[in-house]
Amino acid sequence: MSTTERAVAEPPNYLSADYGVKSWLLTTDHKRIAILYLVAVTVFFVIGGIFAVLIRLELLTPQGDLMQSDTYNRVFTMHGVAMIFFFLIPSIPAVLGNFMVPIMVGARDLAFPKVNLASWYVFVLGGAFTLYAMIAGGVDTGWTFYTPFSTTFSNTHVVATGLGVFIVGFASIMTGLNFIVTIHRMRAPGLTWFRLPLFLWAHYATSLVMILGTPVIAITTLLLAVERGFKIGIFDPALGGDPVLFQHLFWFYSHPAVYIMVLPAMGVISELVAAFSRKAIFGYKFVAGASVAIAILGFLVWGHHMFVSGQSVYAATIFSVLSMLVAVPSAVKIFNWAATLYKGSVSFDTPMLYALGFIGLFTIGGLTGVMLATLGLDVHVHDTYFVVAHFHYVMVGGTIMGYLGGLHYWWPKISGRMYPKFWSKLAALIIFVGFNLTFFPQFLLGYMGMPRRYHVYPEEWQVLHVLSSAGASILGVGYIIPVFYLIWSMRYGPRAGDNPWGAAGLEWQTSSPPPTHNFVTTPVVTTEPYEYKAEEVTVG
Amino acid sequence: MASPQPLLAHHFDTLDQQRESASLGMWVFLITEVMFFGGLFIAYIVYRTRSHAGFVAGSHELNVMLGAINTVVLICSSLTMAIAVRASQLGDRRTLVRFLVLTAILGLTFLGIKAVEYQEKFAHHLVPGPHFAWHGTTPGTVQLFFSLYFVMTGLHALHMIVGIGLIAWLLPRSMRGRYGPDYHHPIECFGLYWHFVDIVWIFLFPLLYLLGRSEHV
Numbered sequence: 001m002s003t004t005e006r007a008v009a010e011p012p013n014y015l016s017a018d019y020g021v022k023s024w025l026l027t028t029d030h031k032r033i034a035i036l037y038l039v040a041v042t043v044f045f046v047i048g049g050i051f052a053v054l055i056r057l058e059l060l061t062p063q064g065d066l067m068q069s070d071t072y073n074r075v076f077t078m079h080g081v082a083m084i085f086f087f088l089i090p091s092i093p094a095v096l097g098n099f100m101v102p103i104m105v106g107a108r109d110l111a112f113p114k115v116n117l118a119s120w121y122v123f124v125l126g127g128a129f130t131l132y133a134m135i136a137g138g139v140d141t142g143w144t145f146y147t148p149f150s151t152t153f154s155n156t157h158v159v160a161t162g163l164g165v166f167i168v169g170f171a172s173i174m175t176g177l178n179f180i181v182t183i184h185r186m187r188a189p190g191l192t193w194f195r196l197p198l199f200l201w202a203h204y205a206t207s208l209v210m211i212l213g214t215p216v217i218a219i220t221t222l223l224l225a226v227e228r229g230f231k232i233g234i235f236d237p238a239l240g241g242d243p244v245l246f247q248h249l250f251w252f253y254s255h256p257a258v259y260i261m262v263l264p265a266m267g268v269i270s271e272l273v274a275a276f277s278r279k280a281i282f283g284y285k286f287v288a289g290a291s292v293a294i295a296i297l298g299f300l301v302w303g304h305h306m307f308v309s310g311q312s313v314y315a316a317t318i319f320s321v322l323s324m325l326v327a328v329p330s331a332v333k334i335f336n337w338a339a340t341l342y343k344g345s346v347s348f349d350t351p352m353l354y355a356l357g358f359i360g361l362f363t364i365g366g367l368t369g370v371m372l373a374t375l376g377l378d379v380h381v382h383d384t385y386f387v388v389a390h391f392h393y394v395m396v397g398g399t400i401m402g403y404l405g406g407l408h409y410w411w412p413k414i415s416g417r418m419y420p421k422f423w424s425k426l427a428a429l430i431i432f433v434g435f436n437l438t439f440f441p442q443f444l445l446g447y448m449g450m451p452r453r454y455h456v457y458p459e460e461w462q463v464l465h466v467l468s469s470a471g472a473s474i475l476g477v478g479y480i481i482p483v484f485y486l487i488w489s490m491r492y493g494p495r496a497g498d499n500p501w502g503a504a505g506l507e508w509q510t511s512s513p514p515p516t517h518n519f520v521t522t523p524v525v526t527t528e529p530y531e532y533k534a535e536e537v538t539v540g
Numbered sequence: 541m542a543s544p545q546p547l548l549a550h551h552f553d554t555l556d557q558q559r560e561s562a563s564l565g566m567w568v569f570l571i572t573e574v575m576f577f578g579g580l581f582i583a584y585i586v587y588r589t590r591s592h593a594g595f596v597a598g599s600h601e602l603n604v605m606l607g608a609i610n611t612v613v614l615i616c617s618s619l620t621m622a623i624a625v626r627a628s629q630l631g632d633r634r635t636l637v638r639f640l641v642l643t644a645i646l647g648l649t650f651l652g653i654k655a656v657e658y659q660e661k662f663a664h665h666l667v668p669g670p671h672f673a674w675h676g677t678t679p680g681t682v683q684l685f686f687s688l689y690f691v692m693t694g695l696h697a698l699h700m701i702v703g704i705g706l707i708a709w710l711l712p713r714s715m716r717g718r719y720g721p722d723y724h725h726p727i728e729c730f731g732l733y734w735h736f737v738d739i740v741w742i743f744l745f746p747l748l749y750l751l752g753r754s755e756h757v
Contacts, residue, residue, distance in 0.1 A: 109551035111561045177568045185561040186551075211568055215576035223583070223691065232668035232687045234583070239680035240591045249579055517550070 011520070013416065013513040028113035029516055034099035035414075036120050041095060042483075044086035044127065047134075051079035053476065056438075056469040062459045072455040073140035074156065080143030082134075085165050086127055088399050089257060092264035093210075094123070094175055096406045097203050099414060101179055103507045104197050106188025106525065108517040111181040112174075119174035126168030133157035133164065142453065144254070147235040147246045151227045159225045166221040169214045172260070176210030179203050188506070190525035197505055197529055198287055202267025205291035209256045209263070209298060217253035220246065244309055251302035259298040261395055263291055265358065265402025266333055272355035272405055273337045275503040277344025280530035283336045290329035297326045307378045316375055323373035330366050334359060349501070350421065353428040354405030361397025361435065365390060368443070383453075386446025392439045404431070404482065411486065412496030416513040419489040423481060431478035437471025504531050547723045559725040566729040570736050577740055580695070584688050584747060587681075594681025596752035598689070601666055603657055607749040610653050611741065617646035618738045621731050628727040631720035636727070640714060643734065644707040647700050654697055661686070689748055696744060699737045706730055 014031045017023075024032055054075045058066045067075065102110050110116050133139055139161040141150040150158050183196070183204050223234050224246070233239045235246045274281045281287055303311055303319030311319075337359055346352070368390040372378050381387060408428075412418055441464040446452075450461055457465070499508040504527075510519050552558040588595045620642045627635035665673035668687040676682070710730060713719070719727050 107551060111551075112565060113549075113551065115565075173572050177565055177572070180568055181561050181565045184564055185557060211572050212575055215572045215574075216579045219576050219579035223580075226691060227687075230669055232690075233683065234687050234691070239684050240587070240594065240678075241684055242586065242590070245583060245586055249583070252579075522553070 011511075011515055013511065014516045015416070015513050017516045026117075028109070028117050030098050030102050030110045030113065030116055031414075031514065031516075031518075033116050033120055034095050037090060037094040037098060037123070040120070040123060040127065041087050041091050044082050045091075045479075047131075048079055048082035048087055049476070049479070051075050051082065052472065055079060056472040058455050059457075059465045060469050062457050062462050062465075064456045067455070069455065070140065073142075073453070074138035076453055077139050077142050078134050081130060081139070081161060081165070083395075084143055084257070084261075085168055086123075086130065088261045088395055089172060090123065090168075090175075091261075091399065091403045092268065092406060093179070093203060093206055093260070094119070094171070096268065096403070096410060097179065097206075097264060098175070100410060100507055101182055101200065101203055102186070103510065103514060103518050104200055104505065105182060105186050106191055106506050106519065106523045107182060107186035108519070110178045111186055112178050115174050116178055119171040119178075122174065123168055123171035126164045126166070126171065128164075129160050129167060130164030133160035136160070144250060145221070145224060146250075147224065147227075147243045148237065150224060151233075151235060159228055162221040162225045162228075166218050166225070169218045169221075172210050173214050176207035176214070179207040180211065183207075188523050188525055191506075194285065194288070195525055195527075195529050196288075197267075198270035198281060198284070198291070199264075199267040201288040202263045202270070202291045205295035206260055206263045206267075208292075208295050209260050212299065213253040213256040213260070216249060217257075220249040220253070223249075244306070244311070247306050247309055248302070251305045252299075255302040255305060256295075256298040258391075258394065259294055261399040262362070262402075263294060265399045265406075266291065268402040268406035268409070269337065269355050269358050270333075271503075271505070272351050272409055273340050274530040274532070275409070275501050275505075276349060276352035276355070277341050277346050278502075278532040279340055279344040280528070280532060281336065282339035282342075283332075284529065286332050287336050290332045293329040294326060297322065297329070301326060301373075304373055304378070307375060308382050320373050320375045324370055327366060327370050330362075334363055334366075348425075350419075350424040350428055351405045351409035351501075353425060353432075354401050354408065357428065357432045357435075358398060358401040358405065361393055361401060361432075365393030365397055368393065381446055383451055384446035385442040385450045385452055388452050389439045389442035389446060392442070396439070397435055401431075404428070407482075407486075409501070410507070411489070412500045413507055413512050413514070415486075415490050415493070416496055417489045417493030418496045418500060419482075419485050419493055423485045427478050427481040427485075430474060430481070434471050434473075434475030434478050438468050438475050439471070441465070441467045441471075504529070555722060559728075562725040562729055563732075566732050570732060573736060577692075577695070580688070580692050581743070581747075584692065587684055587688065588751075591678070591681035591684060592752075594678040595685045596755050597676055597678065598682045598685030599748065599750075599752050601661075601664070602689070602749045603660065604749050604753070606653050606657050607745055610650050611745050613646050613650050613653070614738045614741050617643050617650070618735055620646060621734045625724075625727055625731040628714070628719040628724040629721060631717075633714065633717050633719075636714050636719065637711065640707050640711055644704050647704045647707075651697060651700055651704075654693065658690075661690075692744055692748070696737065696740050699740070703730075703734055703737055706733070 014029055024036065027033060054067070058064070058072060058075075064072070098110075098116065102108070136157050139154070139156045139158055141154050141156070141158060145158065145162060183200055226232065227234045227236070233241055235241045235243050237243060270281055270287055301319055301323040303315055304323045307316050368386070372381070372387060372390055408419070408424060445461055445464050448461065450457055496512050498510070498512050501508070506523055506525070509523060548555055548558060552561065620639045624636050624639035624643060627639060661667055665671055666686050668683045668690065672683050672686070674682050707730075710726060714727070
């Protein structure tokens with residue numbers, strides 16, 4: 001269809017195709033389901049954020065003056081549960097992936113649209129269980145639910161939370177299953193595996209982790225709930241059961257889950273770096289392969305969470321070496337992004353600011369991960385703020401940076417509108433500064449021995465804690481600004497046009513917002529991915 | 541088109557693409573099921589290795605005869621299911637309906653026999669929890685054995701119940717003649733599920749009932 005034809009009779013897009021609550025709640029359009037997920041995960045981000053505020057407020061002073069130990073235990077547990085299971089894991093796949101995977105493969109929808117809608121309802125149901133647990137008094141086991149505390153001694157709502165996690169896992173499985181089948185079976189003519197955007201390679205690798213790992217956390221939380229609910233002692237040492245087995249099963253999923261969070265973010269960064277350097281990704285096949293390598297290696301390293309859990313020293317040594325190996329494919333990505341930037345025609349639009357932020361922060365998070373994989377060092381800093389800082393650099397500095405970068409990159413496609421440049425760049429800078437101020441002092445605290453999950457600490461650490469809390473408030477402001485201007489832009493933002501960034505990729509060839517079936521005619525792919533030519537002029 | 545719904549969903553280009561997608565989706569789903577039961581099997585193997593005596597003693601309390609009958613029942617149900625799939629591919633409506641019903645009956649037979657076994661365990665105070673009673677040595681690990689026995693066979697039975705529910709959903713459609721040479725992947729995919737549930741039992745039966753049978757307690 002030519003541009004003049006479209007101007008004459010603009011076809012309805014997915015947003016204007018139908019109106020009313022029912023048209024949203026019963027939709028099978030992957031784009032609308034992505035919006036439903038966007039709303040749902042934002043709600044949980046706010047909930048998790050409120051708990052984070054409480055934690056940072058309490059830690060302003062060395063004494064426990066805002067809450068008692070019991071309350072504090074619940075607050076950090078619910079922060080972790082909300083953020084990990086209900087925000088970080090679904091954020092990029094279920095929102096950006098749901099929207100973009102079918103469009104990027106040139107399909108009209110995911111392979112199983114009804115399963116996709118069901119996954120959202122399953123997510124909401126799991127969320128409802130967890131919210132119930134939170135409102136009824138919370139849970140205090142830590143997000144890891146270690147036995148025998150969780151099965152025998154805790155007097156909080158472990159079963160409801162555990163079932164919430166059990167249920168929400170199936171939402172994740174459904175999403176992963178849909179992506180795998182869609183990428184295998186629904187690619188447009190000419191779209192070979194090595195022409196796929198790296199976002200899709202990342203989502204394919206993520207989906208593998210989702211379908212292989214999530215069932216194991218499902219059976220683990222189910223066993224936990226059964227043991228606690230019926231008092232039958234599966235992990236109870238008094239009967240010959242083994243709490244360490246729980247830890248093995250738990251981390252068999254929960255370590256790969258880290259890659260469910262960060263792999264899609266890496267996929268986003270690959271898109272952003274290419275689009276805003278106006279160059280093809282350096283070493284495309286290696287970046288693609290690195291995603292799969294991380295997914296596979298990710299399943300072989302869970303034991304590094306258990307270096308001080310009474311695991312055999314030989315197992316620990318092997319897990320230590322394997323954990324360090326993950327750094328190899330991760331570094332391949334970092335170096336290839338850097339090489340893509342080299343002699344690229346780099347522009348610093350808002351999404352690119354997040355991408356560059358990701359590269360810096362993930363490098364710090366990744367390198368401290370190698371430090372923690374070292375047996376001797378880990379025994380020293382295990383369960384300290386060093387670990388807390390490390391995984392926040394990976395999850396917040398990695399995943400949330402990728403999520404926000406991707407959201408800003410595709411927002412013109414999703415909403416059809418552009419957001420204000422000044423405010424969005426300001427927010428990205430505030431987030432970067434606030435993030436580092438929040439979490440860098442925690443490396444120092446942890447190295448000096450500040451244990452995680454304590455709310456009382458010696459006075460000499462107060463300065464660093466105050467810095468961290470101050471950073472958190474700056475970070476909070478940075479997260480709130482986009483909420484305002486993105487909502488504002490939906491009504492008042494200037495129309496973005498089909499391809500505001502002049503980017504390659506199928507998603508930029510359809511209109512903004514896309515029509516319900518994504519493309520007027522099925523696209524045929526004849527070029528390699530990221531075909532940016534030096535003299536290319538932005539058409540818009 | 542005769543049927544109320546078009547056979548080809550809007551987002552697929554061809555019936556072949558639709559069938560291949562459904563089949564791949566089913567296989568991926570079965571992989572998640574393998575991992576789901578895999579967690580349980582790992583727990584069982586770890587505990588059995590550590591608490592050998594208790595697990596052998598617990599195993600001796602199971603009714604091998606009923607377990608063996610159930611194994612035969614399930615294998616027969618896999619055969620009837622395979623015949624039903626074949627009938628759907630050929631568009632043979634009568635055979636399809638007949639063998640789906642037969643599969644469901646065999647499934648219900650399995651569940652009935654399982655219920656008898658569960659009832660025996662209740663009567664002998666072998667259900668883990670406050671009423672568990674064991675007068676021999678190692679009562680703890682025997683209880684552990686029964687905890688795993690009930691979780692494993694219980695989840696398996698739950699899958700059987702889901703399967704019979706799915707047959708109830710497929711039956712009216714089969715009677716209306718919805719499945720034929722062009723469109724039969726719902727039956728095929730369900731067949732894969734049914735065989736999977738069957739195979740889980742093929743592993744459960746020796747692990748729970750047979751291993752260590754020859755050893756004296």
